[in-house]
Amino acid sequence: MMSKPWYKQVWPWILISLPVFSVLKAVHTVYIMNQQSPDLVVDDYYAEGKAINQNLSLYREAAARNLHAKVLLAGNKAILTFDTNSILDEDLTLDFVHNTLAAQDFKVIAHRSGESMYVAELxxxxxxxxxxxxxxxxxxxxxxxxxxxxxxxxxxLTY
Structure with missing residues (x-):
């Protein structure tokens, strides 16, 4: 009795399919990584580190001025209310920063609407x-x- 040639048997194809499947899955993973690259890594770490100290001083300045505010988002409006009537500008800037997708970040200007309230269209x-x-x-x-x-x-909002 003659045995079948190797390519007509099941076990060699099962053994060959495992590495082929692994290679295809690796290619698919590389493709996904290239399509959705993360925005969290910064190129110039030193410049970012220096900027952190400047940012912290701006938060300390808000604490020194005793600024306290609350924000309410209703539909496509942001309503910013300060606790006390501080001497503030007519307009304030609101930076909305998405946690993971930098492409979704946006910035709006809030205009004064009364003594201590600001309203912005989103x-x-x-x-x-x-x-x-x-x-x-x-x-x-x-x-x-x-x-x-x-x-x-x-x-x-905190400082």
Whole structure:
């Protein structure tokens, strides 16, 4: 009785399929990595480190001025309310920074609406995890908050 040639048997094909499947999966993984590269790595670490000290001084300035605020996001509007009537500019800048996707970051100008309230129109209604940084136009102070949207209540900004 003659045995079948190797290519007509099942076991060699099963053994060959394992490395072939591994190679195809590796190629697929490389493709996915190239399509969605992370935005979290910064090229110039030294310059970023120096900028951190400057940013911290802006938060300390907000603490020295005793600035406290809350933000409420209602649809495509951001309503910023300060606890006390501080001497503030007519306009403030709100930087919405997405936690992982830098392409979704955006910046809006909030206009004064009354004694201690500012209102800004948002280009999109943000959902998910965001960081909000509020600062004056002269960049003398900053407040920040971590947002998990949609939120029901107003979110307190800190320094």
């Amino acid at each position: 280009p999109v209604t943000p959902t998910g995890r965001w960081n909000l940084v509020v600062h004056d136009n002269a960049n003398q102070w900053k407040l920040r908050a971590s947002l998990s949207l949609p939120a029901i209540d107003a979110i307190k």
